[in-house]
Amino acid sequence: MARVAGVLAAQRKDLILDLLRADGRVVAKELAARLDLSEDTIRRDLRELAAEGRVQRVHGGALPASPAVADFVARTAIGRGAKADVARLAASLVRPGQTVALDGGTTARELARQLPPDLVATVVTHSPTVAVELATHPSVEVIVVGGRLFKHSVVAAGAAAHEAIGRITADVFFLGVTGVHPTAGLTTGDADEAAVKRAWVQRSAETFVLGSGEKIGAASAFEVVPLAEVTAVLTDAEAPPRAVAELRAAGVDVRGVD
Numbered sequence: 001m002a003r004v005a006g007v008l009a010a011q012r013k014d015l016i017l018d019l020l021r022a023d024g025r026v027v028a029k030e031l032a033a034r035l036d037l038s039e040d041t042i043r044r045d046l047r048e049l050a051a052e053g054r055v056q057r058v059h060g061g062a063l064p065a066s067p068a069v070a071d072f073v074a075r076t077a078i079g080r081g082a083k084a085d086v087a088r089l090a091a092s093l094v095r096p097g098q099t100v101a102l103d104g105g106t107t108a109r110e111l112a113r114q115l116p117p118d119l120v121a122t123v124v125t126h127s128p129t130v131a132v133e134l135a136t137h138p139s140v141e142v143i144v145v146g147g148r149l150f151k152h153s154v155v156a157a158g159a160a161a162h163e164a165i166g167r168i169t170a171d172v173f174f175l176g177v178t179g180v181h182p183t184a185g186l187t188t189g190d191a192d193e194a195a196v197k198r199a200w201v202q203r204s205a206e207t208f209v210l211g212s213g214e215k216i217g218a219a220s221a222f223e224v225v226p227l228a229e230v231t232a233v234l235t236d237a238e239a240p241p242r243a244v245a246e247l248r249a250a251g252v253d254v255r256g257v258d
Contacts, residue, residue, distance in 0.1 A: 066178040066218035082212040085236040087111040098171040104155035105176035107210040126156040173204035182246040184219040194222040217243030
């Protein structure tokens with residue numbers, strides 16, 4: 001890597017973001033050597049970028065921040081076509097008679113819309129928006145898990161949700177996350193929400209990740225579960241090829257990009 005000297009703060013930040021897009025990570029020590037600067041200077045840049053929501057800091061450097069940490073309304077405008085592709089793939093995996101646990105979020109809501117009208121199954125969800133989508137489905141029984149409403153994602157959270165989930169056994173769980181990264185794993189932006197998702201994984205025979213392309217290679221602050229604990233990651237043709245290749249090299253079943 002060639003050394004670059006005399007770079008201003010704004011230029012350094014642009015360079016960091018360019019490296020994240022190209023390589024999927026930056027290492028503070030390596031970047032400091034390249035720019036002939038102290039690691040403290042680079043770490044300050046990373047702190048400022050993280051405060052702006054543009055990177056996710058990790059030990060020794062940073063990963064790309066997920067755009068999916070925006071609130072529910074804002075997320076509806078992100079990657080609509082990709083989410084529809086992932087939802088169709090997910091819907092094709094649902095079998096008649098199954099008990100399906102369905103996460104909250106915009107891709108999960110799209111999945112609810114994609115379920116065949118003749119499907120006979122039970123859907124259990126802690127998402128009021130998903131439940132409303134299924135209210136007019138002719139043959140899907142809907143069970144709603146309640147609790148404290150986490151308004152950012154419009155899902156139930158807290159002790160009541162955990163207790164209810166602990167009494168349910170699902171055939172399959174469709175998990176929504178904000179980041180799918182080969183080293184950071186499956187992440188989301190809120191600790192309580194991560195805990196609810198983790199509870200669903202533990203109560204389900206299989207877990208499929210709803211990972212539209214903008215989430216692949218990105219990371220958020222709170223781990224849900226390691227990649228090894230899920231059945232497969234469902235994504236779309238716009239997923240970054242390098243990140244997909246790294247996930248597969250780590251043994252992850254990635255579907256929807258071939």
